[in-house]
Amino acid sequence: MDEPLLRHFGVHVRFLLAVPLFILGEGMLHQQSTTLTPYFLTSGLVQSAQRQDFVNIIRGITRLRDRTLPWVLITALIVAWTILGSVTAGSDLGHEVNWASIGGAGRLGFGGWWFMYVSRPIFIALLAAWLWRLILMFILLKRIARLDLAIVPTHPDGAGGLGFLKRLPKAFSLFAFAVSAVLASRLAHNVLYHGVDVQSLKLMLTVFLIVLVGICLAPLLTFVIPLAAAKRRALLEYGALVGEHGRLVRRRWILGQTEVDDPLLQAEELGPVADTLALYEAVRKMRLVPIDKSSLIAIVVPALIPIAALFSIQIPIKDILIKIATALF
Numbered sequence: 001m002d003e004p005l006l007r008h009f010g011v012h013v014r015f016l017l018a019v020p021l022f023i024l025g026e027g028m029l030h031q032q033s034t035t036l037t038p039y040f041l042t043s044g045l046v047q048s049a050q051r052q053d054f055v056n057i058i059r060g061i062t063r064l065r066d067r068t069l070p071w072v073l074i075t076a077l078i079v080a081w082t083i084l085g086s087v088t089a090g091s092d093l094g095h096e097v098n099w100a101s102i103g104g105a106g107r108l109g110f111g112g113w114w115f116m117y118v119s120r121p122i123f124i125a126l127l128a129a130w131l132w133r134l135i136l137m138f139i140l141l142k143r144i145a146r147l148d149l150a151i152v153p154t155h156p157d158g159a160g161g162l163g164f165l166k167r168l169p170k171a172f173s174l175f176a177f178a179v180s181a182v183l184a185s186r187l188a189h190n191v192l193y194h195g196v197d198v199q200s201l202k203l204m205l206t207v208f209l210i211v212l213v214g215i216c217l218a219p220l221l222t223f224v225i226p227l228a229a230a231k232r233r234a235l236l237e238y239g240a241l242v243g244e245h246g247r248l249v250r251r252r253w254i255l256g257q258t259e260v261d262d263p264l265l266q267a268e269e270l271g272p273v274a275d276t277l278a279l280y281e282a283v284r285k286m287r288l289v290p291i292d293k294s295s296l297i298a299i300v301v302p303a304l305i306p307i308a309a310l311f312s313i314q315i316p317i318k319d320i321l322i323k324i325a326t327a328l329f
Helices: 009-036 048-066 069-085 092-096 110-145 163-193 198-254 273-284 293-311 317-328
Strands: none
Touching: 009 110, 009 163, 048 110, 069 110, 110 163, 110 198, 163 198, 163 293, 198 273, 198 293
16 A cells, blocks of 8 residues: 555545535525526516527426436446546556555555445546536527527616626536535645645646636526627617717707707606716626626635645645735735
8 A cells, every 4th residue: 555545635525525515516506597597587588479489498408407318428428437447557546546455466455446436436427417417507598598588788787687697607616616626635645745846737727727617607608699789789779879869969958959859858768968878888888798706706716715725735825815816806
C-alpha cells in the first residue's frame, strides 16, 4: 500500500460530499423549474393564442424525460467507463486506488473492488443524470424561445420581461460546488504529496471554471435571438415615437405654434419629454440574455470555494479572497 486512503481526498469528497449534494440539488432544480416555468403564462409572455403550443412543449419535454433510451445510453456509458477504468493500471485512476492494493502486488482488495464497481459507477450515474437534466432544460427553454413571446423591451427587469429566469442558475449551485470540490480535492492530493505547484494549475482550473459556468448558463442563452430581435425592432419603433414626440414639443413650445394639438402630446402613458426619453433609454439598456450578476455569482462563487481552498495550501487565503472579491465586484 503506497499511500493510505486518508490521503486520497478525491475519494472522500466524491462519495461523502458530491453524491449527497447531487441528490439534494435535484430537489432545488425541481422546485425552481416548477416555480418559474408557469410564469411564462401568468406573466403574459406566452399569449393566449400560443397557450396550447406552450402546453405541448411541456408535455414533449416530459415524454423526453421519461424515455428509456437516454438512460440506456447513460448505463452503457457507465459500464464502458467502469471496464475502461479496470485496465488503467499506472494511470491517474490506478494511482487513486493504490491504497486498496494487496501486498503491493497490484491486486485490488475488497475496498478497491467496491470503489471501482459500486461507488464510482454510482457517482458517474448521478453526474450523467445531472448533465441530462441540463440538456433537458436547454431543450425546454430553446423550444419556448421559438414561440412568439410578448417581450416588453421597456420592462423594468431589463430583460424584456424574462428577468425572472435569472433565478434559475441558483438551482445549479450545489452541482457546481460538488463538481468543483471533486476536482479540487484530487488536485490537492497531488499538491500535498507529489510536489505539484498550484500555480501550474491556473490554466486548467480557469478553463474548467469557464466550461462549468458555460454549461450551467447555456439554457438561458437560448433567449439571445428573440431578445436581440425585440431590441432591434424596439429601438426603431421607440426611436420614431420619441422623435415624433420631440418634434411636436418643439413646434408647440419652441416655435410657438399653439395650434399644434396632437393626441401624442396628450397621451398620459407617455408623459413629459423626460418620460419618453426614459422609455428609449430602457430599450437601449435591455440585456440580450436574462442573466445578471446574481446569476453569475450563483455559479461562480460555489465553484470558486473549493478552488480557493486548493490554492490556500500554498497561497495565503487573504490574498485569494481579495482577488476573488476584486474579480466579482
